[in-house]
Amino acid sequence: MAVDATQRAPQAPGSDFAASGRRVFELEQQALQAVGARLDGAFSAACRLILDCRGRVVCIGMGKSGHVARKIAATLASTGTPAFFVHPGEAGHGDLGMITDADVVLALSYSGESDEILTLLPVLKRQGNPLIAMTGRERSTLAREAEVHLDVSVPAEACPLDLAPTSSTTASLAMGDALAVALLDARGFTADDFARSHPAGALGRRLLLHIADVMHVGDDIPRVAAGATFGDVLLEMSRKRLGMTAVVDDDDRLLGLLTDGDVRRTLADEGTDIRTTRVVDIMTRSPVTIGADALAVEAARLMETHKINGLLVTDAERRVVGALNIHDLLRARVV
Structure with missing residues (x-):
């Protein structure tokens, strides 16, 4: 039954608003x-x-x-x-x-x-x-x-x-x-169907954005040959600004990875002569990689799992086709 508005007393200060809400x-x-x-x-x-x-x-x-x-x-x-x-x-x-x-x-x-x-x-x-x-x-x-x-x-x-x-x-x-x-x-x-109608949303980015959409390619990929000097590594990493560089053979196949952390540790070791240090002696020989057709969110998961800030992108024959770091995922709003 409706309450007559004229019979309702005004709500006094201190009334239980929470009770009314409940x-x-x-x-x-x-x-x-x-x-x-x-x-x-x-x-x-x-x-x-x-x-x-x-x-x-x-x-x-x-x-x-x-x-x-x-x-x-x-x-x-x-x-x-x-x-x-x-x-x-x-x-x-x-x-x-x-x-x-x-x-x-x-x-x-x-x-x-x-x-x-x-x-x-x-x-x-x-x-x-x-x-x-x-x-x-x-x-x-x-x-x-x-x-x-x-x-x-x-x-x-x-x-x-x-x-x-x-x-x-x-x-x-x-x-x-x-x-x-x-x-x-x-x-x-499906969730993929939902993402296609929400491309600007967080779910759309997570389900539709692939590594190929955010990775650096061509001359923007940091890479050096196995015979490169320590100075070559410093120059390549400074120029490409991804905090890492791939070490590749003559066919661009991945041999290893050097990160800025590797560089810092090498420089901090007083017993290391950077003039004679070989790249192959300090690189990581089996780095974590990802394929270009993988989802960008998978790159974020790999970085979190392995506590790393960058990934090299390789094809089926281990050729380096791209590179990305956490900042690329942040710009793409994947993380």
């Missing part, structure tokens, strides 16, 4: 449980309609339902179901042309009587668009006109006045998530 969580949890328990054949029918759709899912809604519809469209689109939001008010003034006869319409209205949506129904019917309604009243006009009705009615709003859409919008949002995930499962949508 009450909202409890009421919205109850609402979600009630809606979840009602998922039945209508939900399955909605999923089948969307899976059979040759076009896109057009999400519409007014007010708070419009905000929820916009989020549902975004979630569907990012999980393998092409979708977009159309404002029903704008649709009545030209944006209806964005909806083709191949599209499914998902209309949100808790009352099921939003004028802006009901105005569109005759046009959508004539065009042959299947209609999925998400309302809190199964006897509403929108619910009756729809091919499929998803019931998101809740026992009570979390608002103590039972006026502001709170539990009902949470339930509608969860229903949209349920649709998106059920469709994702049905389509066999």
